[in-house]
Amino acid sequence: MEFQPRIFDRSTALFLLVLVAVVCLVPALNLWVQTGSALHVSTYTVTLMGKYLTYALLAVAVDLVWGYLGILSLGHAAFFALGGYAMGMYLMRQIGDRGIYGNPELPDFMVFLNWKELPWFWHGFEHFWFAALMIVLAPGILAFVFGWLAFRSRVTGVYLSIITQALTYALMLAFFRNEMGFGGNNGLTDFKDILGFDLQAHATRVWLFVLSGVALGLGYLACRFVVVSRLGRVAMAVRDAESRTRFTGYKVEYIKLAIFCFSAVLAGIAGALYVPQVGIINPSEFSPLNSIELVVWVALGGRATLYGAVVGAIAVNYAKTYLTAALPDVWLFSLGAMFVLVTLFLPKGVVGLRRANGKTKHTAQEAQA
Secondary structure, three states, X not given: OOOOOOOOOHHHHHHXXXXXXXXXXXXXXXXXXXXXXXXOOOHXXXXXXXXXXXXXXXXXXXXXXXXXXXXXXXXHHHHHHHHHHHHHHHHHHHHHHHOOOOOOOOOHHHHHOOOOXXXXXHOOOOXXXXXXXXXXXXXXXXXXXXXXXXXXXXOOHHHHHHHHHHHHHHHHHHHOOHHHOOOHHHOEEOOOEEOOEEOOOHHHXXXXXXXXXXXXXXXXXXXXXXXXXXXXXXXXXHHHOHHHHHHOOOOHHHHHHHHHHHHHHHHHHHHHHXXXXXXXXXXXXXXXXXXXXXXXXXXXXXXXXXXXXXXXHHHXXXXXXXXXXXXXXXXXXXXXXXXXXXXXXXXXXXXXXXXXXXXXXXXXXXXHO
């Protein structure tokens, strides 16, 4: 009997319903409710929530490779940052002669560093279609090259995690150098507009929020399709028994490579949506600490669930926003404590509690019957 993927299960339908409600309700409360009203959502809050949605898409990408493929990647921040830099380069080219130095061709940081001409790898970024292509290709090609070398060498487990962390750390050090042509430690900032729309306008902020929500929904469905397909079933077999899967004739390296590259592309798209909303991209986005935080989001929400990754990303970042403002010295300790407590007492994450309660009720009903 031919296997029929079931993309729209109960959890997926509920997740999409909540996402659509949020994406529709938040812009309405921002644009059509007066500022003095208790129901009004400020533009700052819209931007903050848009940032959370990009983080959620990034968490879904991490959950795909960690939860369903068994690869604990500590380098997904690199793919996120590469997508962000591709978008940042496009936004910098749109500034033109409106920069501090008024140079229509060179970004301000290049004028400051006495660059005489635009580097070759900046050409083409004046076009949005080219930037969109690089948002997908840059993280995808990096993931392909890295994965091809690592998976063919059969590097697994903690060794693979360490190598992924070394990758993002090396990129961070490279992008910090001024001669690389990416703005050095200051990065890329002072963006003016995107596709001709003012980035500071309320309507633009709302549309970026909506686009982030749409990207999260489409990315979630794409990951869900992969999970329920034959590729996803084989990926889970690789996760649970790689040697046995290889012995049955499957090309394990190709399966890992396909899902790893797809996950990297999703991370790059998340980074591209993140940059115009926060207004800056710098080498700190490559920091290995960021990749470790991603793992905490997924572990807290619930690994191998997809929607659990979304819950974890939003919950942890909301806590980060609150604690870094109210108790800045406590945040890192809270993050560490959160990860330890989840590992010890909630190995299946927060959404695992709902699953456990559901199974308990089902067992009780069967006993009564």
